[in-house]
Amino acid sequence: MRLIKLTARHLRVSRLYSKDVSVKSGKSEVEKVENIPQFLSNAQILEKKEIPIEKKSVSRGLMLNRFERDFMIYPELLDKKAVDDIKNYCDHLKYRLDVALGTGDPVSAVNQVLMENFVFAAYISKEFGGMGMKRRELLCISETIANLDMSTFLNVSSVQMATMVIQNFGSKEQIERLIPKIGTGQIRVAISLEDVTESLNLEATRSNGKIILNGKLENFLNASDADVLVVFAKEAIKDGQETMNCYVVDKDNIKGKVKTERPKQVMGLENVKFSTVHFRNVELTPADELNQHLSGPQIFTHLQEINRSFAASAAVGALKRVISDLAYQANRTIVGRNKALSEMPSVKTVINKMARDVHHIETVVFYFNGLSDEDLFVINDVESMVVEKLTRRALQNAILGISEVIGMAAVDAYFTHERWIRDLATFFCTLTTEPTLNEKISEIIVKTLKDENPRWRSSWIRWMMPAPKPTSTSAMPVQAAKHFIAEHVHISLKPPAINFEAGLGHVDETLYKTLGKNAWKIPEDKTEPVKRIIADMTTEQILLAAMLSRTSRSYSIGLKNCDMELQWTIDYGREFEKNIAKAVRDMWHVWNMKEYKKPILSMGYPFQMPLAAESADTIGQD
Incomplete structure (x- = not known):
């Protein structure tokens, strides 16, 4: 007999239908605030000190080793009709676009299809004749369009972003004058x-x-x-x-x-x-x-978060098409003595890695956009940058993967793979650079650590309570269970859940003993590597949290291929353990180096050619 246990899901759903009270935590209730503003900036949400930080931001809570059980519930559309409607709409749109792209004048034909299917009016409120779609529905549309043509996606995305900023932040006169004309195509x-x-x-x-x-x-x-x-x-x-x-x-x-x-x-x-x-x-x-x-500045930050989500969903759609094309090509290409290309272990490894990259992006982007659709006051600034990091990683692996699987055919103008490489590479250049993302993520995380650890603000307290030094820079001590995360996911996910909780403790302890001892300041000569390590730690934590949440839901309700999804999550749990251990060792290695960064930009490549022995006295005299 199967026992049904009440979980935090019931708590979250009850919040949506409660009219008298709103739940501040699992143990207390407070009066519901009347007339909550439609838009709050990240700073305004963070100012609400009565709400713990782990309930407002997944990334900040995890980096502080604080766990919010509500975030282990993967957000989903509860209305089956809404799910069927968006699936049918995307299927119809994909068919029409596929036909239009095959005509003699694809640009005009595609624009006609977009207008007939009201794509430009997807986000526009129903009050002005639009469809009033939310984020997850718009992500489905972006994925559908990018699956066929990346250029069409960027054209649609530009219009949708402009529509969002006018409808959400414009005056009544601006909205009434511009929004209906944009939705009907009267103005561009x-x-x-x-x-x-x-x-x-x-x-x-x-x-x-x-x-x-x-x-x-x-x-x-x-x-x-x-x-x-x-x-x-x-x-x-x-x-x-x-x-x-x-x-x-x-x-x-x-x-x-x-x-x-x-x-x-x-x-x-x-x-x-x-x-x-x-x-x-x-x-x-x-x-x-x-x-x-x-x-x-707050509007710009808000749009950047949404734009990163659209770009990630577009990458998912494009890479799904690339994987499908590569699998088809590998299965029909014969190499050697009557051996299909798909039977080669290297090809299997490349395509499987691409599929996992897509699964990672899809999991995280629908995870935090679903939380936003549920009208929870959740900050997604760091999460959106993590998604962009995952998108960059997936696009890089895809470009290399196409070349490794197809070989010279990947750059043959007669094959579609050459167009995919050009489109993916150009789209990759429109994304934010990796060092910039690392810098922004680390700045937010370090500021949060400083604000949420006030005991380290006073130099006198730091002198009276010095941070304990680690016994080893390589050994990973066993972390005692603090949150019991394994109890909030499916029982089959116990191994990755344990690894996840241990990783939270290791990261918290490492940052406490390094940055905390230094008043949460990064030394100038170690800025770049420390920021990169902090950003990588944050990425690993958010990704595994989203995967645990999604897989727990999939395996509990028996979705198609849920057994494969379970295995992938367990595999990534082991990979997470290794990545966190490596990040911790790297952090201590960088932190203990006396002179880590040489001025390469000012002096150029510093070494001589290894042709003849030189004495130490002659080096650097040129």
Whole structure:
């Protein structure tokens, strides 16, 4: 007889239907707050100190070795009709797009299909004639489109991002004037997500009640075809400080000049136009500014999080098609003596690795976007950057995998694999660089560790309570169970759950004994390696947490191929254990090095050719 145990799932579902109270924790209840704002910035959510940090951010809680059992419940659509509707919609859209791409004029045919299926109105509220889809439904659409053509995805994504920022952060007049026309295709809109705070490209000045834009924006998607541009510009404020604001630039109703250069000739994504747009004395009014609910920097951060999710879902769709094409090619290609290419162990390894990479991205991106769809006040800034790191890793492995499986046919212009390499490589270049992601993730994590560990703020307390030194830099001591995570997942997932909990303890202890002893400051000569290690630790923890949650759900309800998913999660649990152990050893190795970083950029390659013996006195005299 099977016993049904009440879990945190019932607690979370009960929150959705409770009208009188809201649950602050599993043991206490508080009065529900009336008129909660629709949008809160990450800083505003973090300011709510009455809610523990582990209930507001998965990544921050895990790095602090704090566990929230609600996050072990994988978010899913509870309405079966909604699931069937989005599946049927995506199947129909995929069929129509496949036919359109095979016509003589694919660009016009694809645009016609997108308009007939109201793709540009997917996010638009039903109040303005749209479909009002949420994040997970939009992810399904992005995956479907990218499965056929990456260029079409980027074109659609640009419109959807611009629609989001206008509908969510525009004034009532801006929404009523622009949103219905965007949904019906009467006007074309484009958005630039270039971080102007990192450059001097586009600046805004205020004079006599007017806003003047001057500068340029590079790699602006489809700006030449757009009627309305959504841009972010840097603006100087008092005390020499700067901020960033968002503006709507209507090309037909402005004074000044907007000049778009000829699109760049890029290697892939042939139907996407990357242009440089110049703004010269473009005159706007305060009515053209988007500043409802959130400020400019907060809006930019919000859009970056969503854009990373769209890019990840597109990578999932494209890589699923690549895996399918490679499997088909490997099964019909004969090598050697009547031996299929698919029988070679190396080919099996490459394709299986690509499939696991896709599974990792899909698991995490639907995990934290599902939490957002459930209207939980969960911060997803670090999670979105982790997804982008996983996306970069998967695209790199895919490009190498295609070359290893197909060989020279991968660069043969007569095969579709050559187009996939060009598109994936170009799409890869649009993502944030790995060092930038590591820096942003580590800054957030270190700040959280500092704020949540106030005992280390005082140098006197640090002197009175010195951090204990490790007995070994390589041995991993056994961690006692603190959260009993294995009790919150399916019993078959006990081994990876134990590894997961032990890893949380090892990371917490390592950061406590290194950064904590140094008042949560990273030494200047160790900045890059320490930030990389912290980002890798965060990535490993979020990935395994999402996999445990998803697999527990799949195996409990008996989804198709759930046994394979279970095995993959158990395998990754062992890999997680090794990766965390390596990260801990790397952290101690870097931390104990007296002079870790040499100035390679200033001195160039520092070594002589190994041709003849030299004395120490002659080295460096050139």
